[in-house]
Amino acid sequence: MKKRILSGMRPTGKLHLGHLVGALGNWVELQDKYDCLFMVADWHALMSEYESPKDLGENVRDNVIDWLACGISPQKSTIFIQSRVKEHLELYAVLSIITPLGWLERCPTYKEQLREVKGRDLSTYGFLGYPVLQAADILVYKAQAVPVGGDQLPHLELTREIARKFNNLYKEKVFPDPEAVLTKSSKLLGTDGRKMSKSYNNTIAISESPEDIRVKIQKMFTDPARVRRNDPGHPEKCNLHSYYTVFAPGRSKEIAQGCREASLGCTDCKKELAQELIRFLEPIQKKRKELLKDKLKLDDILDQGAKKASVIAEKTMSEVKKLINI
Numbered sequence: 001m002k003k004r005i006l007s008g009m010r011p012t013g014k015l016h017l018g019h020l021v022g023a024l025g026n027w028v029e030l031q032d033k034y035d036c037l038f039m040v041a042d043w044h045a046l047m048s049e050y051e052s053p054k055d056l057g058e059n060v061r062d063n064v065i066d067w068l069a070c071g072i073s074p075q076k077s078t079i080f081i082q083s084r085v086k087e088h089l090e091l092y093a094v095l096s097i098i099t100p101l102g103w104l105e106r107c108p109t110y111k112e113q114l115r116e117v118k119g120r121d122l123s124t125y126g127f128l129g130y131p132v133l134q135a136a137d138i139l140v141y142k143a144q145a146v147p148v149g150g151d152q153l154p155h156l157e158l159t160r161e162i163a164r165k166f167n168n169l170y171k172e173k174v175f176p177d178p179e180a181v182l183t184k185s186s187k188l189l190g191t192d193g194r195k196m197s198k199s200y201n202n203t204i205a206i207s208e209s210p211e212d213i214r215v216k217i218q219k220m221f222t223d224p225a226r227v228r229r230n231d232p233g234h235p236e237k238c239n240l241h242s243y244y245t246v247f248a249p250g251r252s253k254e255i256a257q258g259c260r261e262a263s264l265g266c267t268d269c270k271k272e273l274a275q276e277l278i279r280f281l282e283p284i285q286k287k288r289k290e291l292l293k294d295k296l297k298l299d300d301i302l303d304q305g306a307k308k309a310s311v312i313a314e315k316t317m318s319e320v321k322k323l324i325n326i
């Protein structure tokens with residue numbers, strides 16, 4: 001029996017190259033080794049976007065289209081939307097009852113978001129419970145492993161603690177101890193050299209048009225020590241070079257040499273990179289277009305996914321309810 005994995009993404013906007021190189025690329029590989037459930041965490045997105053949820057539904061579908069276009073396969077994996085499986089909220093309520101407030105108030109991601117996120121009121125009852133819903137997502141499928149980035153480790157730790165508390169209270173090992181499968185952290189930074197993130201406005205979307213890719217790459221920061229065209233460059237310090245290693249590894253050595261010898265200027269280097277990236281994304285974007293045309297196919301994939309996920313979730317919930325006499 002393959003181990004079961006669950007992971008999720010919040011549909012807060014278009015997916016970008018950071019998602020592709022980080023989470024998604026990893027998911028695609030995991031599909032053959034594990035029994036995978038991949039979930040669009042729309043309730044989680046609502047917890048921070050509740051003031052303007054108007055794009056939520058569209059983001060959900062657009063993200064799933066990106067997943068499929070990048071190689072997540074409905075034949076291999078269960079692809080579903082969190083809100084379509086009602087047991088997530090049901091287990092969330094049960095786990096809320098047994099989770100001490102202090103565990104949530106001490107959670108580093110919670111404290112950081114309250115401090116850092118501006119322009120949105122996150123001091124709500126629901127947002128404090130964010131990790132409890134995440135625990136419910138994982139535990140309702142009794143997932144043994146969870147692929148996450150390092151920033152999510154505190155949530156996984158909380159999940160384990162909540163699971164243990166439930167098992168201890170009701171004297172039955174209903175929930176396994178899910179372990180983290182750390183995503184290789186993406187070396188890909190945003191176009192300005194900071195972490196690629198929608199809130200920094202430095203992303204290149206998986207669905208970005210060739211014209212916009214050219215413009216965005218043309219504006220990228222390069223080696224700051226290379227002031228004049230004839231100055232030798234330092235590819236290891238240049239963000240463009242890391243893009244080459246990911247999207248055109250066959251070209252990266254030669255490009256680096258041209259940069260070091262100053263035989264290749266940054267403008268030409270950018271022009272070629274834009275071309276390489278456009279070529280890299282071409283098959284993905286082609287698949288996206290096909291999927292966008294076939295609304296019924298996507299509906300069907302999501303219906304099937306919700307059905308498959310529900311079978312597992314319902315079974316867990318009936319075990320849980322038996323133990324708490326509800």
Ligand code: TRP
Nearest residue numbers: 006007008009010041044134137
């Ligand atoms: N909190 C995760 C994030 O922001 C998304 C998420 C929701 C998730 N539920 C999950 C990830 C369950 C893994 C497992 O990235």
